[in-house]
Amino acid sequence: MKVLITGATGLIGTELVSLLLKKGIHINYLTTAEDKIQNEERYNGYLWNPDKGEIDESALEGVDAVIHLAGATISKRWTEKYKQEILESRIISTNMLYNVLKNTKHEVKQFISASAIGIYPDSRTEVYSEDNTAVDTSFLGKVTQKWEEAVSQIERLGISVAKVRTGLVLSGKGGALPEMAKPVKFGLGAAFGDGEQYQSWIHIRDLVHIYYYILTEELEGVYNAVAPYPVSQNTLMKTIADVLDKPYFMPNIPSFVLQLALGEMHILLLSSQNVSARKILDSGFQFRYLSLEKAVKSALKV
Numbered sequence: 694m695k696v697l698i699t700g701a702t703g704l705i706g707t708e709l710v711s712l713l714l715k716k717g718i719h720i721n722y723l724t725t726a727e728d729k730i731q732n733e734e735r736y737n738g739y740l741w742n743p744d745k746g747e748i749d750e751s752a753l754e755g756v757d758a759v760i761h762l763a764g765a766t767i768s769k770r771w772t773e774k775y776k777q778e779i780l781e782s783r784i785i786s787t788n789m790l791y792n793v794l795k796n797t798k799h800e801v802k803q804f805i806s807a808s809a810i811g812i813y814p815d816s817r818t819e820v821y822s823e824d825n826t827a828v829d830t831s832f833l834g835k836v837t838q839k840w841e842e843a844v845s846q847i848e849r850l851g852i853s854v855a856k857v858r859t860g861l862v863l864s865g866k867g868g869a870l871p872e873m874a875k876p877v878k879f880g881l882g883a884a885f886g887d888g889e890q891y892q893s894w895i896h897i898r899d900l901v902h903i904y905y906y907i908l909t910e911e912l913e914g915v916y917n918a919v920a921p922y923p924v925s926q927n928t929l930m931k932t933i934a935d936v937l938d939k940p941y942f943m944p945n946i947p948s949f950v951l952q953l954a955l956g957e958m959h960i961l962l963l964s965s966q967n968v969s970a971r972k973i974l975d976s977g978f979q980f981r982y983l984s985l986e987k988a989v990k991s992a993l994k995v
C-alpha cells in the first residue's frame with residue numbers, strides 16, 4: 694500500500710509516518726519546504742505550495758489513500774491576520790487536493806482528513822456523538838465546519854472519505870501537554886476557569902492507530918478520536934501534578950486573566966466538550982490508553 698500524507702512533519706504526522714513505515718506502508722508526503730524533502734526506499738517527499746496553486750503531481754503516482762493533516766497550528770495568538778491563516782491553510786490545501794484528484798489520473802480510493810472536536814458546541818451537559826449536527830458559534834467551530842465541508846466535496850469524485858475529529862492530544866513532544874506541565878513542575882499548577890469544563894483527550898499513539906485502523910479497515914464517515922473517559926480540566930491538571938509528584942494547591946486561574954493573556958484563543962482552555970468514543974469502539978478499535986494517568990505518564994516519560 695502507498696499513502697500520500699500532508700502535514701507529515703508535524704507532531705501527529707511524524708508519529709503517524711513512524712507507525713506506517715513499521716507496518717510496511719510506502720509513504721509519499723507533501724511539503725512546502727525544499728529542505729524537508731527526503732527520498733528513501735519507502736519515504737519520498739514532494740513539493741507543493743497551496744497558496745500559489747503549485748503541486749508536484751507525481752506525488753500521486755501509485756497512491757491508494759491520502760491522509761490530510763496539514764493546517765496552521767491553533768496554538769498561536771489569534772490576531773485577525775492569523776485567524777485568516779488558520780482558516781485558509783485548511784480550506785485552500787483541501788481544495789487543492791480536490792482539484793488535483795479531479796483533474797489528474799490516479800488510483801486513490803480513500804481520503805482521510807484531520808478535523809477537531811471544536812466543531813461541537815461548548816456544553817457541560819451534552820455528550821457528543823458523531824451524529825450531532827450542532828456547530829459551535831466560536832471561531833474554531835466555524836473553521837472546523839468549513840474545513841469538513843471542503844473535505845466532503847472529495848466524495849463527489851467517488852473516493853471514500855473519513856474525518857477524524859480529534860480531542861486534546863497528549864504527547865510529550867509538543868502540543869498542549871508540555872505547556873500544561875511547565876508550571877506544574879514548579880509547583881504552580883492550577884485549573885483554568887472553574888476547572889469543571891470537560892476535556893476529551895487522547896494519547897498520540899492511540900490517535901495514530903485510529904488513522905491506521907480507518908485506513909486498513911476502509912472506514913468512512915466521521916469518527917471522534919478521543920479516549921472513552923473524558924475528565925474535568927481540574928482532574929487533568931491534578932493528574933499531571935500527581936504523575937510529576939508535585940503539589941497541587943494553587944487557586945484556579947480566572948477566565949478574565951486567561952483572556953488578558955491569550956486574547957480570543959483563551960476559549961481553547963475554557964470550552965467544554967464531552968465527546969463520545971462509542972462509534973470507533975463499536976467498529977472494533979481497541980485503545981491502548983484508557984487511563985488518563987497511564988497516558989500522561991507515557992507521554993511525559995515518567
